[in-house]
Amino acid sequence: MNIRNLFRKQLRSVIEWKEQDSHILFHRMATSTDEIKNSSKLIVAPGQGCLLVYDGKVKATLTEPDTYELETDNHPFITTMLNLAQSMESEHKMRFYFFRTAELVNVLWGTATPVKYMEPNYKFPVALGACGNFSVKIDDAATMFSTLLATVNDYTSGDVRELVVSRIVAPLTAFLAEKAYPYTEVDKHLLELSTDLKARTTEELQRLGFILTDFRIDSVTFDDDTLLRIGKIADMTAEKQAAAEVDLDYVGVQKLGALRDAARNEGGLAGAGLQLGAGVQLAKDIFKTQETSETSTGTTPADVAVRLKQLKGLLDEQLITEEEYNKKKDEILEKL
Template identity: 30%
Template structure:
């Protein structure tokens, strides 16, 4: 190989990068000991951007497409090098290919529980996990703030920091939302969208754009979940007194079916009798209480009368006091009330029969339409 071939091999004529990985954010084109020939081809594929760096300073940035490198096409680098117009000699510069595709299915999760205050359960510990996606939106900011001059930069280099930012932001979001622990599962979509909006400025500071954030699960401590299960069971049972009577009846039936004799049988019989007596006593007390709850004293003659009756069977008077509607808010109030307990309006005010405007008690004409008032 002659001296001409040696120098020819030192000139790079095609600059491109074919990404065969799934996690590379930045790749530095190997131009060490090589010079880029003026007129060389720069091939930037979709989801890529090429950044020229001169002596540690970001010079020119190229988007997707085919570019021929001349002084007129790299104005910043030309200015930094102070090349004369039209000077076509080779030049040296570091070339970085930045991957701008979305990096999806990036996982986040709480390594330690999030402490938050719940109105129903008090202080609780909350754990959660989910996924997020992001991409490089500003290669210049990304290179200045994070990448530096490494040969490659992958998602593993920044993953831990991004996770900590997300968990910190979501912890603050959960505390501010004041959503009850029982209702968190029904607000995953809303919390995910609010979390994405909250993280956008933090990602932008590093040249990133967060494209999605999803909450997959929020879990409570085992003791809180057990309390929730107990409350659900009580809701399914309904009337606790009837449930206890049912359990006592089942116990009596099992005792009656016990075929063991002797003292044990006698003890079972005595226990069953005591349980039956207690159950009957409780049932009678419940009936008396229910009967008492279904009657009320007449406010006029104090005689007992059914709840909801319109007239007393003894004195024939209505137990309900006379009512009227508030002149302002139309709430139902006692007829003798001077001021509405709902809105505080003076009930002696006069309402115009034509425009319904409320006037002062002494007004003779409507202040709104001039109608004569009674």
């Protein structure tokens, strides 16, 4: 050790956290030496607190803005001279961990992986992701230091976000499994879900020295596979409802779909290899069962009305032409 460094170690220090980053919750202050001399000064500014660790133990937690005088067993020159056998190094070390006392607000969060549960209406597993924001503040710096930080120099808003998200997944999964909200109703229960997750997460964070002052779920999203499966069901339901309007059964729905797809191809029905009259043939196929039944029971005005309604539905869907519609209509009316 040169004379200059030896002399610098004998000076009393003034320790303060001058450049406080708004994203840092906990910060170990680097000093020129850990052998802080007796009667050195510590400045704690508004919005800050400081944890004093002396001889490996938490000596004090200071939260009031003030200038504090430090008491140590290190005295200028005397302590150094008494430790010649230890290379003039004192065993009495003091370290300073500054922390933010103000609330950290509107920290954005989102689940890293989707949470799965059984959808009660569709009867298949769905995967849901959630995102929102939360606010947090340090409640017990000493507990936080001993249970969470250890040798960490800086603990940031990004670190607390990872901590909160890691504690959310399990209670979120349990909540959704218990409530099993239908796909269409999840958004209605975001407030209830937020309240439940805050209560469950608060207890865990308090054990680590934090207070969760606010927690919100802003939105939920379902994964692509879930949306695809539900989309297919919705399409089939719409087809079924449309078919019911013209009293078609499942076979009729399938034939309608096939002809509609063909009509949308380039070149229309002809481009799909369907000749003029394909619509009439479709109508014949749809009414085949009814015609067989009517052969044995006879045609009634009510039967004719139903068949005309079905035929009109094909025309409205543009699956048959006006000419085809008129031709088939005449055939139906001839049976009266």
